[in-house]
Amino acid sequence: MISSIRLYFFGTGGSWPTQFRNTASIGIRVGEEAILFDCGEGTQTRIMKSSLSIMKIKRIFISHFHGDHFLGLPGLVQTMSLYGREEPLEIYGPSGASTIISDLLSLGYYSLSFDISIKEMHDGTTIDFGDYTVQSYRASHPVPALSFALKEKDSFKFDEEKIKEKNVPRKMLEKIRRLGEINIEGRTISIKDLSSEIRRGRKISYSGDTRKDAHLIELFKDSTVLIHEATGEMSLADKVRAYGHSTGRDAAEQALLSNSKKLILMHFSPRYNDINPILSEAKQVFENTEIANDLMELEVKLSEV
Ligand SMILES: [Zn+2]
Numbered sequence: 001m002i003s004s005i006r007l008y009f010f011g012t013g014g015s016w017p018t019q020f021r022n023t024a025s026i027g028i029r030v031g032e033e034a035i036l037f038d039c040g041e042g043t044q045t046r047i048m049k050s051s052l053s054i055m056k057i058k059r060i061f062i063s064h065f066h067g068d069h070f071l072g073l074p075g076l077v078q079t080m081s082l083y084g085r086e087e088p089l090e091i092y093g094p095s096g097a098s099t100i101i102s103d104l105l106s107l108g109y110y111s112l113s114f115d116i117s118i119k120e121m122h123d124g125t126t127i128d129f130g131d132y133t134v135q136s137y138r139a140s141h142p143v144p145a146l147s148f149a150l151k152e153k154d155s156f157k158f159d160e161e162k163i164k165e166k167n168v169p170r171k172m173l174e175k176i177r178r179l180g181e182i183n184i185e186g187r188t189i190s191i192k193d194l195s196s197e198i199r200r201g202r203k204i205s206y207s208g209d210t211r212k213d214a215h216l217i218e219l220f221k222d223s224t225v226l227i228h229e230a231t232g233e234m235s236l237a238d239k240v241r242a243y244g245h246s247t248g249r250d251a252a253e254q255a256l257l258s259n260s261k262k263l264i265l266m267h268f269s270p271r272y273n274d275i276n277p278i279l280s281e282a283k284q285v286f287e288n289t290e291i292a293n294d295l296m297e298l299e300v301k302l303s304e305v
């Protein structure tokens, strides 16, 4: 079971960094380890200003290879190496990630103190990390791009009556908890057969760069927090969508249709100093909407599921 889940907004702007916003990067501390969704330029200096240790980052998920989503990677990796990191680092990305990331990490002269594995994810890929999974769906953007959802596993409470009723040996319970279901002498027994209360896990979804797309509703379904790009306001909707992006209102419609609990907007065009017009258009559709700012941190509580 995961003790706590905390979100860190390291970069909340789109396209290029400004005085006030770095480009896209979100940290999620899941219990004792942390992951990143995207790693825009300057991510490492933002991490240093936050309460998250750089060494806790175990996996990095890159949504796509536009500069505002990945150019922070070589700097971050080289710093980790200078710190003498030994723990392996996992990097995930869309089609082409293996070549692009290998090329990127071979820049310049340095020696890596730890192993890096690079894996490509596709539409519908789900990876199981023990206490949680990360799933990717194809996003609607002009280059290969992914949206992600991190889902804490549901937890179950065994019910003594049901265990007796199904006649399941006690020594098998731990195995059932771990695997979800097992076969006992020809009978398939699942954890749901033996449990009464089910605590649903927290779910954090991240759009990356995308147009509003019905395909993504399934990925975002029942998110505790949906972090969605909102590049511009409705008066520029045609242009925003033509470049494969969303307005704040588009993001809000995705939150509503996916039955998400909270929406956090980010990836604003550098043209905006004042984000309030984007926020108010979104709130007309989905009231529980907030703007992300760099260095904002947020605890995702179990009670919010
Ligand atoms: Zn972008």
Ligand SMILES: [Zn+2]
Residues within 6 Å of the ligand: 064, 066, 141, 209
């Ligand atoms: Zn992009």
